[in-house]
Amino acid sequence: MYRYDQYDQNLVDTRVEEFRDQVERRLSGALTEDQFKPLRLMNGLYLQLHAYMLRVAIPYGTLDGRQMHMLATIARKYDRGYGHFTTRQNLQYNWIKLDDAPDILADLATVEMHAIQTSGNCIRNISSDQFAGAAADEVTDPRPWAELLRQWSSFHPEFTYLPRKFKFAVIASDEDRAAMRLHDIGIQIVERDGSFGARIFAGGGMGRTPVIGKEIKDFVPVTNLLSYLEACIRVYNRHGRRDNMYKARIKILINALGVEEYVRQVEAEYAALDKQDIDPPLAEFERIAAYFAPPAFEADAPDTVDRSDPDFALWLDQNVGQHKQPGYAMATISLKPVGGIPGDASADQMDLMADLAERYSFDELRVTHAQNIVLPHVKKADLYALWQALNQAGLAEANLDLISDIIACPGLDYCSLANARSIPIAQKIAERFADAGRQRDLGELKLKISGCINACGHHHAGHIGILGVDRKGTENYQLLLGGSGAEDVSLAKITGPGFDEAGIVDAVETVTNVYLGAREQGERFVDTYRRVGMEPFKEALYG
Amino acid sequence: MADFLYFRDDEPHDEPAVTLDAFLGQSNAGAVRVESGEDVRDLLPHLDRLRLIEVSFPAYRDGRGYSTARILREAGYTGELRAEGDVLVDQIPLMRRCGFDSFAPAADIDRAALDRALTRYDNVYQSAADDRTPVWRLRHG
Amino acid sequence: MKILTGNDLGTGDVVWWTGSDWSRHIEDASDVGDQGEAIAQAEEGARRVNTPYVIDGEMTETGPRPAHIKDRIRALGPTIRPDLTLKPADPEAGNWVI
Numbered sequence: 001m002y003r004y005d006q007y008d009q010n011l012v013d014t015r016v017e018e019f020r021d022q023v024e025r026r027l028s029g030a031l032t033e034d035q036f037k038p039l040r041l042m043n044g045l046y047l048q049l050h051a052y053m054l055r056v057a058i059p060y061g062t063l064d065g066r067q068m069h070m071l072a073t074i075a076r077k078y079d080r081g082y083g084h085f086t087t088r089q090n091l092q093y094n095w096i097k098l099d100d101a102p103d104i105l106a107d108l109a110t111v112e113m114h115a116i117q118t119s120g121n122c123i124r125n126i127s128s129d130q131f132a133g134a135a136a137d138e139v140t141d142p143r144p145w146a147e148l149l150r151q152w153s154s155f156h157p158e159f160t161y162l163p164r165k166f167k168f169a170v171i172a173s174d175e176d177r178a179a180m181r182l183h184d185i186g187i188q189i190v191e192r193d194g195s196f197g198a199r200i201f202a203g204g205g206m207g208r209t210p211v212i213g214k215e216i217k218d219f220v221p222v223t224n225l226l227s228y229l230e231a232c233i234r235v236y237n238r239h240g241r242r243d244n245m246y247k248a249r250i251k252i253l254i255n256a257l258g259v260e261e262y263v264r265q266v267e268a269e270y271a272a273l274d275k276q277d278i279d280p281p282l283a284e285f286e287r288i289a290a291y292f293a294p295p296a297f298e299a300d301a302p303d304t305v306d307r308s309d310p311d312f313a314l315w316l317d318q319n320v321g322q323h324k325q326p327g328y329a330m331a332t333i334s335l336k337p338v339g340g341i342p343g344d345a346s347a348d349q350m351d352l353m354a355d356l357a358e359r360y361s362f363d364e365l366r367v368t369h370a371q372n373i374v375l376p377h378v379k380k381a382d383l384y385a386l387w388q389a390l391n392q393a394g395l396a397e398a399n400l401d402l403i404s405d406i407i408a409c410p411g412l413d414y415c416s417l418a419n420a421r422s423i424p425i426a427q428k429i430a431e432r433f434a435d436a437g438r439q440r441d442l443g444e445l446k447l448k449i450s451g452c453i454n455a456c457g458h459h460h461a462g463h464i465g466i467l468g469v470d471r472k473g474t475e476n477y478q479l480l481l482g483g484s485g486a487e488d489v490s491l492a493k494i495t496g497p498g499f500d501e502a503g504i505v506d507a508v509e510t511v512t513n514v515y516l517g518a519r520e521q522g523e524r525f526v527d528t529y530r531r532v533g534m535e536p537f538k539e540a541l542y543g
Numbered sequence: 544m545a546d547f548l549y550f551r552d553d554e555p556h557d558e559p560a561v562t563l564d565a566f567l568g569q570s571n572a573g574a575v576r577v578e579s580g581e582d583v584r585d586l587l588p589h590l591d592r593l594r595l596i597e598v599s600f601p602a603y604r605d606g607r608g609y610s611t612a613r614i615l616r617e618a619g620y621t622g623e624l625r626a627e628g629d630v631l632v633d634q635i636p637l638m639r640r641c642g643f644d645s646f647a648p649a650a651d652i653d654r655a656a657l658d659r660a661l662t663r664y665d666n667v668y669q670s671a672a673d674d675r676t677p678v679w680r681l682r683h684g
Numbered sequence: 685m686k687i688l689t690g691n692d693l694g695t696g697d698v699v700w701w702t703g704s705d706w707s708r709h710i711e712d713a714s715d716v717g718d719q720g721e722a723i724a725q726a727e728e729g730a731r732r733v734n735t736p737y738v739i740d741g742e743m744t745e746t747g748p749r750p751a752h753i754k755d756r757i758r759a760l761g762p763t764i765r766p767d768l769t770l771k772p773a774d775p776e777a778g779n780w781v782i
Contacts, residue, residue: 418754
């Protein structure tokens with residue numbers, strides 16, 4: 001994985017000192033809250049319901065054991081012994097003191113981590129495929145491209161006060177594990193005539209106006225990528241709406257202009273920018289890419305696994321994926337135990353996962369957008385020992401992509417924007433479907449819960465989505481069906497009137513029963529929904 | 544009047560700026576003011592007779608002026624480029640990178656904080672309108 | 685009743701205006717009547733509180749209770765982590781929120 005050189009380290013260290021200066025000016029009164037707010041947000045510090053919240057960047061979801069250990073250490077030293085992994089592959093601490101924030105950043109900087117641009121109206125952490133560098137179906141590792149974007153977007157002088165936040169995702173396979181089409185700019189690395197380039201989609205996003213990103217360019221070589229993206233974002237910075245924050249994302253601009261007109265403006269801007277000195281030479285990309293060379297796999301690692309322990313076999317079938325290297329596998333550690341809090345991990349669990357990564361996965365971990373952790377390079381011969389260690393720590397839930405593998409935002413238990421709680425709903429649904437056999441019978445079923453219309457819980461992209469709203473001061477939950485954030489991207493549709501807390505759990509069970517009654521051979525829930533449409537579900541829900 | 548910050552070697556140009564419309568109408572003025580929603584590209588044919596371009600920042604959150612500045616510098620404008628309005632200390636280093644070389648903030652600037660901010664970063668990741676060398680070039684000689 | 689609340693500038697703790705100072709406990713909240721905005725402005729100016737705002741509430745047998753669930757959750761803590769709330773020993777504390 002990427003390692004900082006003297007320049008990267010210097011920039012991150014300098015940002016710590018800059019933020020320390022900004023915090024001191026806030027505490028001394030030199031800055032008002034209104035002036036300080038964009039500065040703290042640009043460094044991932046929010047004021048939430050109970051305390052300050054710090055969002056730490058995990059670039060493209062990749063980290064090593066040393067970094068995961070530091071996340072655990074910070075959780076113990078400055079927070080309350082846990083953290084929350086997010087849908088953008090970051091980590092959030094919920095109980096931060098303002099005066100501690102600079103010291104936390106200094107601790108993070110010692111392990112090449114930071115909180116730069118994890119909030120604010122700027123280019124956010126670049127997300128990617130959690131199986132990058134390991135997946136059998138990728139054309140190349142997308143992370144060197146993501147790291148190139150990370151450096152270019154950090155402290156970008158022109159794009160730090162955009163109309164609204166700006167999110168990138170980069171993938172390199174036809175299967176989309178990063179909800180690429182639901183980002184402001186989504187990039188798929190593709191191969192053409194023996195070289196790689198970026199296929200660019202723009203204007204996707206969730207929030208209150210969900211839109212699927214549209215293709216704007218079929219192939220941009222890496223040596224032109226940054227100038228092309230500068231053109232894309234400059235058009236947005238100049239013409240995106242600033243009169244209404246709910247209409248300020250690039251998706252609204254592209255819908256208003258039409259994608260052809262947006263592309264025409266981008267091309268005109270690019271023609272002007274092309275002569276500027278924006279793109280690093282290929283040697284810089286190659287320097288970055290060298291850090292992502294495959295680890296030293298054993299050439300003759302056995303490709304078979306002893307499945308004689310039935311519990312292990314279930315986990316193997318559900319949570320372990322095919323690696324590009326024979327004899328190796330990708331193992332997903334579920335952070336969704338039944339009754340738990342989706343995405344939360346205690347400091348002890350973080351330490352254990354770090355230890356296991358060091359021992360079994362070439363010291364690498366990944367965070368997934370579904371709020372789980374991946375050990376990307378596990379020798380098949382080690383899988384059983386890994387599973388035993390996870391099982392002992394309650395981290396071997398065999399539910400990847402099943403109904404209890406729920407994405408949920410923090411909701412009204414933590415978030416000042418939320419209208420309703422998300423986590424208790426996730427817990428009650430997981431408990432209702434706690435029987436593992438029943439979950440497996442339901443098959444792949446992506447259930448996603450947001451506590452408000454901002455859609456941090458990706459409810460638009462759920463096979464089953466739930467949106468919490470405030471109905472006259474009480475929590476109410478709307479049910480949506482038929483969304484997907486994967487390569488079969490689609491936006492979920494609302495079923496009808498909402499439900500109370502008990503009612504929404506029943507409603508989820510009702511729609512799964514409709515599916516079980518109607519499904520044909522090999523159909524997932526979302527496939528059946530697409531074939532039979534909304535009506536049978538509505539009929540069962542509302543009579 | 545609040546602080547005025549000047550980073551050029553020549554003397555500040557004190558001619559009152561005319562509006563973009565007035566300038567394009569007929570004016571032979573040497574100073575023009577661009578509001579944040581206006582298209583600065585209309586000025587590009589006339590850059591050689593301009594000595595001051597003032598770009599308004601009606602709110603610090605309104606970042607359109609950063610692109611305005613870069614477009615002017617990319618087009619070869621070398622005269623004074625002034626940021627006027629809701630300009631905050633922590634924004635000035637970025638504005639300098641985009642090509643602004645004078646500042647007329649609506650509120651007083653904490654000079655000590657500004658001095659720290661302007662000298663803080665030894666390195667930059669991007670090439671921009673200033674003459675700083677991006678780290679990718681330092682890495683590759 | 686009208687209750688004035690905010691977060692402590694340094695610690696981020698949820699705080700309630702008692703009539704003379706800030707308390708972490710909703711039980712200590714006083715009715716600010718129509719003085720909320722003025723107190724908020726003075727206290728924020730003195731940096732004793734961050735982002736204060738006035739809410740509706742009612743006086744109950746157990747003390748002041750915010751009208752909106754959001755502020756009741758602020759008063760107690762996250763309902764899904766009773767151990768981290770202000771009443772970790774009270775298994776029924778979560779019912780006060782709903």
